[in-house]
Amino acid sequence: MLKSIKSFLIPLFGLIFLSESISLCAKDNVVRLTYWPSSNPEEIELATSIVDEWNRTHPYIQVDMQPLPASQSSEEVLFTAVAAKTTPDICSNIWPGIVPEFALANALVALDKFKDFWDVAFLRTTKNILESFISKNGHIYQMPWKGNPIMMEYNVRLLRDAGIFKPPRTYAEFMNAAKELTRDTDGDGTIDQWIGIINVNPVWWHRFFDFYSLYIAASRGRTLFENGKVDFNNEYAKDVFRFLQEGFKKKYFPMGTLQGNQFLLEHVAIQFVGPWDIGFLEKNKPENFEYDFAPLPVPEGTPEPILTYSDPKNIVIFSTTKHPEEAWEFVKFLISKENDLQLLKITYQMPFRKDLDIDPAFKKYFKENPKTLKFAKQISYTRGTDNIPQLKEIFDAIAQAFEYCCVYGQQTPEDAIKNATEICKQIIER
Amino acid sequence: MKKMNKYENNRVGYLMGLPYIIFFLLFVAYPLIFSFILVFHKWDIIGPMNFVGFVNFSHLLHDSLFWKSLGNTLIFLAIHIPLQIIIALVIANILNQKIVARGFFRAAFFLPVVISGVVVTMIWQQLYSQETGLFNMLLSKISLPKIPWLISTKLAMPSIAIMATWKNVGLYIVLFLAGLQNVPVSLYEAADLDGATGVQKFLHITIPMINPTIIMVLILSTLGGFSLFIEPYVMTGGGPMNSTLSCVLYIYKQAFYFNHMGYAATLGFAVAFIIMIVVIIQRRLFETEIYT
Numbered sequence: 001m002l003k004s005i006k007s008f009l010i011p012l013f014g015l016i017f018l019s020e021s022i023s024l025c026a027k028d029n030v031v032r033l034t035y036w037p038s039s040n041p042e043e044i045e046l047a048t049s050i051v052d053e054w055n056r057t058h059p060y061i062q063v064d065m066q067p068l069p070a071s072q073s074s075e076e077v078l079f080t081a082v083a084a085k086t087t088p089d090i091c092s093n094i095w096p097g098i099v100p101e102f103a104l105a106n107a108l109v110a111l112d113k114f115k116d117f118w119d120v121a122f123l124r125t126t127k128n129i130l131e132s133f134i135s136k137n138g139h140i141y142q143m144p145w146k147g148n149p150i151m152m153e154y155n156v157r158l159l160r161d162a163g164i165f166k167p168p169r170t171y172a173e174f175m176n177a178a179k180e181l182t183r184d185t186d187g188d189g190t191i192d193q194w195i196g197i198i199n200v201n202p203v204w205w206h207r208f209f210d211f212y213s214l215y216i217a218a219s220r221g222r223t224l225f226e227n228g229k230v231d232f233n234n235e236y237a238k239d240v241f242r243f244l245q246e247g248f249k250k251k252y253f254p255m256g257t258l259q260g261n262q263f264l265l266e267h268v269a270i271q272f273v274g275p276w277d278i279g280f281l282e283k284n285k286p287e288n289f290e291y292d293f294a295p296l297p298v299p300e301g302t303p304e305p306i307l308t309y310s311d312p313k314n315i316v317i318f319s320t321t322k323h324p325e326e327a328w329e330f331v332k333f334l335i336s337k338e339n340d341l342q343l344l345k346i347t348y349q350m351p352f353r354k355d356l357d358i359d360p361a362f363k364k365y366f367k368e369n370p371k372t373l374k375f376a377k378q379i380s381y382t383r384g385t386d387n388i389p390q391l392k393e394i395f396d397a398i399a400q401a402f403e404y405c406c407v408y409g410q411q412t413p414e415d416a417i418k419n420a421t422e423i424c425k426q427i428i429e430r
Numbered sequence: 431m432k433k434m435n436k437y438e439n440n441r442v443g444y445l446m447g448l449p450y451i452i453f454f455l456l457f458v459a460y461p462l463i464f465s466f467i468l469v470f471h472k473w474d475i476i477g478p479m480n481f482v483g484f485v486n487f488s489h490l491l492h493d494s495l496f497w498k499s500l501g502n503t504l505i506f507l508a509i510h511i512p513l514q515i516i517i518a519l520v521i522a523n524i525l526n527q528k529i530v531a532r533g534f535f536r537a538a539f540f541l542p543v544v545i546s547g548v549v550v551t552m553i554w555q556q557l558y559s560q561e562t563g564l565f566n567m568l569l570s571k572i573s574l575p576k577i578p579w580l581i582s583t584k585l586a587m588p589s590i591a592i593m594a595t596w597k598n599v600g601l602y603i604v605l606f607l608a609g610l611q612n613v614p615v616s617l618y619e620a621a622d623l624d625g626a627t628g629v630q631k632f633l634h635i636t637i638p639m640i641n642p643t644i645i646m647v648l649i650l651s652t653l654g655g656f657s658l659f660i661e662p663y664v665m666t667g668g669g670p671m672n673s674t675l676s677c678v679l680y681i682y683k684q685a686f687y688f689n690h691m692g693y694a695a696t697l698g699f700a701v702a703f704i705i706m707i708v709v710i711i712q713r714r715l716f717e718t719e720i721y722t
Contacts, residue, residue, distance in 0.1 A: 076686060083475040101689075105476035190561070190570060200581070201667040204687065255581045256560035393688050403669055408583075410671065 031061045031326045034088035038074065038313070039067035042279060042347040043093075049346070050339050054330060061326045068093055073205070075392075082107045087318035089327045092334060094142060094314045096133055096384055097391040102316070103141045104389065109317040110139035114328045124335055126354045132384050133314065143331055144352040146343060147310035148274030149378040150213040152297065156290035158193075158269040167270075167294035171243045174270075174297045178252035181269045191251060196270045197262050198244065198253045202403045204395035208385075209272055211402055212395075213309040214240040216383045217296040221307040224394060225386040230428060233421040239299045241413035244406035255407070264289075272296060274311050275375040278348045293374045310382030312352070337361050348372055350379045390427050397423040468695035475689050486696035496697060498672055499680040500704065502587060506676065507655040509591035514651055515644065518599050522606035523632075536607070540600035547597065551664040554593045555580070558665070580666055583673040590661045590674055598654065602647050609643030610636065645717050649709055656705050677701045 037047035044067050051065040066088065071077045075098050081087045082102060102108050111117050117140075121130055125144050134140050154167050162180035178195035185193050199206045216222065219236035247253045254262075262268040263277075264284055271277075281291060295306035315334060317327045333339065340351035344365055350372075356362060357376040366373040385391055397420050405416030444451075469486060473479040490496060525536055542550060557564050558579035566576040579589040613636060621631050637644070658676040662668055668675035668683075681701070685694035 079475055079689065101474065101476065105474075107476060188570065190576070192561075200669070202669045202672075203667050254561050255578070257555060257580075258559065259556055259562050390688075396683075396687065400672070404671055408671055 029060060031323045033061065033063045033090060033321070033323060033327055033330060035063050035065050035330065036068045036088040036091040036093070037065065038093040039070060042276075043067075046342055046346040047092075049342060050334060054333055058329075061323075061329065063330055078102075082318075085320055087320045089321040089323065090315065090317055090330060090334075092145060092313070092315045094316045096142060096312055096314055096387070099133075099142050099314075099316070100135060100387050100389045100391075103135050103137070103139070107319055108141040109319050109321065109324050109327075110141055111143055111317065111328070111331075112140050114325075117328075120332055120335075124354070125352045126380070129352055133387075135387060142314035142316050143335060145313055145315045145335060146349045146351050147312045147379050147382055148276060148349055149375050149382050150209055150272050150274055150309045150311060151293045151295060151375065151378060152270055153263065153273050153277060153291060153293050154270045155263065155266060155268075156292055157288070158266060162269075167292070168297055169295070170300050170302075171239070171297055172300060174243070175246060175250075175252070177269075178247065178250070182250075182252045191254075192267060194254050194262075194268050195252045196247065196272075197258070197268045198247070198406075200255060200403070200407050201257075202399045204392055204399050207395050207399050207402060208309055208311065210244065211237075211240055211398060211406075212385075213272060214243070214296055214298075216309050217298050217306050218302060220302065221381075221383050223383055223386050224424070225388060228388075230394075230421050230424045232424075233417055236299075237417045238413040241402070241405050241416055243297075243299075244402070245409055245413060248407050249409055263291075275348045275350060275372055278369075278371055293371060295378070305381045307381045307383060308378060310379065310384050312384045341365060344369075344372065350375050352379070354380075388428070393427045394424050397427065465695040465698060468692045469699060471692045473691040475691055479692075482692065486693050489693060490696055490700055495672065495675070496677075496680060496700075499675045499677045500701075502673060502675055503656060503658060503677045505587050506591050506594075506658055507652060509588050510594055510655050511648065511651045513591065513595045514599055514602055515647055517595065518602035518606050518647065521599070522603045522610055523636075525603065526607060526610045536603075539603050542597045543600040545597075547660040548664060550597050551593070551661050554596075555665045558589055558593075581670055583670050586666055586670055586674045590658075590665065593665075594655075594658070594661055598651075602651070605643055605647055605650075606640065609640035613639040641717070645713065648712050648716060652708055652712065653705065656701060656708075 035047070035051065037043050047065050047067070051063050055062050068074050068091070069077050074093050075095060078087070078091065078094070078098065082105060087107065099108070111121075121140075121143065129144050130140070133142050133144055152167060158181060159165070159167065159177070162177070164177050164180065168174040168177045174195070181193065181195040182191060183193055184191050198210050212224075215224075215232065215237055218239055219234070222231070222234075222236065224230065224232045244253075248255070254268075258267070261280075261284075263271050264281065266289075281289070285291075296308055298306055315331050317324060317331065321327050335351070337353075340353055341362060343349055343351050344362065348369075350356065353359065356379060357366065357373060362376070366376060388394065400423075401411070401416040401420035405411040405413055411419070468479075470481060470483060471479045472482045472485070521539060525532055525539075529535070556562075560566060560576060560578055560581055563579070565579065569576055578585060580586050617635050617639070618631055621635060626634070657678055659678040659682065662674040662676050662679050663682070666674045668679055677697070678701070681694050681697045684690045684697060
């Protein structure tokens with residue numbers, strides 16, 4: 001009996017061992033990559049769809065998608081990951097402001113070392129945009145992926161009811177509209193409708209969506225630095241501060257934090273946002289809620305076209321990867337025309353793709369989503385941020401000046417901008 | 431049974447203490463030593479550490495924002511600690527009497543202590559909201575002007591202190607209750623025979639007898655007050671105009687916004703030193719011997 005059991009079990013274990021060995025050998029041939037996209041629901045949906053398709057068509061390069069771990073900002077998570085050397089192979093939610101620091105720490109793969117990088121990049125993206133992401137050492141560590149041009153979103157009905165039939169273009173027109181739109185609608189003696197809303201929290205990155213976007217618009221595309229030197233003590237910056245200060249002083253912008261989305265609740269007629277808001281409004285807007293987009297307001301005499309901040313998010317390959325070539329293949333797949341169309345459809349965000357608004361591949365989408373077409377046209381007229389490692393401190397200094405001058409009126413725009421530039425110079429020299 | 435010799439006995443003792451020793455080495459000793467090393471370095475987490483000597487100390491002495499944050503924290507402590515001790519003592523005294531639903535009130539006052547600080551802060555942020563907050567809406571209903579709770583440089587820190595008191599007072603009520611229950615009844619009976627009034631009994635028996643509890647509450651409140659972080663971080667971001675920028679929020683910004691790890695460690699040691707001085711002063715001023 002024992003002998004017969006032995007004669008059965010030995011070949012069985014042998015078979016199991018053999019099949020496991022074959023399976024392990026097969027597994028060894030499969031390259032596994034980890035990919036971190038942004039953790040908002042739309043981008044997780046997009047990443048899931050892209051990764052599923054990739055894994056289906058690339059059985060020997062399998063990608064594991066993990067949304068960026070939750071935190072106050074993506075940058076904090078990525079910094080921790082770089083420090084602990086737990087970075088993924090690929091990440092697609094990289095704010096370019098963080099890239100110089102990562103590049104200095106040798107945390108990123110220089111993408112231009114891939115033979116076909118420039119061919120792939122030039123085929124998709126304009127020379128201007130690519131050049132803006134080249135690092136000081138001449139290498140490029142990020143693949144431009146998507147931008148969210150900041151534009152003026154307005155409530156058509158509220159403007160129409162106030163007798164305003166086209167969105168304000170200049171600061172003067174904005175202030176005239178503000179007089180009509182900021183009011184007490186229920187007669188209880190307190191203002192409950194404002195022309196706009198500006199986040200008063202002195203957190204550095206909030207200033208991308210008000211001061212910095214308006215500064216790019218007013219200056220026709222200047223950034224904060226010129227040839228590596230602080231360069232925003234100029235009339236454009238002062239004009240923007242003067243405009244925002246007047247808005248707060250005359251109570252056209254509410255102070256403090258308000259509950260809920262004030263634009264959706266129709267308590268606010270105008271806000272400065274990116275195309276991501278279309279997805280939110282389309283899901284949540286009540287019936288007869290009319291909204292549209294226009295370029296940001298600018299000082300009198302600013303010629304067309306009006307530029308803005310692009311709020312870019314790019315793709316990087318981390319140097320911890322054991323499979324850079326395979327990771328690069330996946331990056332190319334991420335930025336393919338098909339996936340750019342998915343990016344538009346699912347997230348309403350704009351791929352950094354040249355001729356986006358006239359490319360036949362996207363024509364049908366823009367016809368069905370005319371509001372997004374305005375962003376597609378705007379994406380060619382955008383600027384990012386400077387390639388400066390101390391950018392967060394620079395924007396913190398601006399946020400402090402913004403609070404003192406614009407929100408609380410404790411400084412003149414001239415003094416606030418002058419002081420902010422002095423502080424920025426000290427930060428750079430430190 | 432075999433008797434363990436002295437060394438075997440020691441080995442068992444060390445083995446039993448090993449989990450704590452490992453915990454201490456990993457989570458107390460190592461971070462402390464590493465932070466001390468950081469004090470003399472410039473380090474951005476991801477790059478190499480550069481020795482800078484006493485540069486971080488020199489920067490600290492000239493950093494007006496740090497001194498402002500220290501001033502803000504002291505303002506917070508000056509409002510928060512007396513408010514907390516007085517309210518906790520009064521409520522503990524009431525809850526020490528035989529009142530209706532005493533158990534319910536004891537639990538109710540303790541409830542905010544166990545709720546997440548972030549949740550409480552977010553609720554109070556909405557309550558304090560200038561335009562749509564409940565407090566200002568109630569004031570408007572009775573025709574009183576709105577109060578700029580969080581947007582006035584003068585009121586923002588007191589508003590945070592009120593909120594922090596509401597959140598933490600339950601813990602101190604429990605501590606005072608324990609202290610009050612340890613006061614011998616015979617002392618009050620003797621005072622009654624001598625014809626002492628309620629106020630006299632409170633001032634001359636209760637307060638001296640619970641002095642160790644008061645000192646403990648004082649020190650815990652001071653430590654808690656110096657650790658002020660969640661409230662300004664969530665509610666105001668340190669504004670308006672840095673009037674709610676606390677020491678710990680400033681350290682956090684230096685460390686995790688700007689990655690100045692060496693400077694943040696220097697600030698951390700400076701704040702720890704200041705806390706030590708404040709606690710020594712408090713003990714010198716308020717600590718008395720019982721039964722002297």
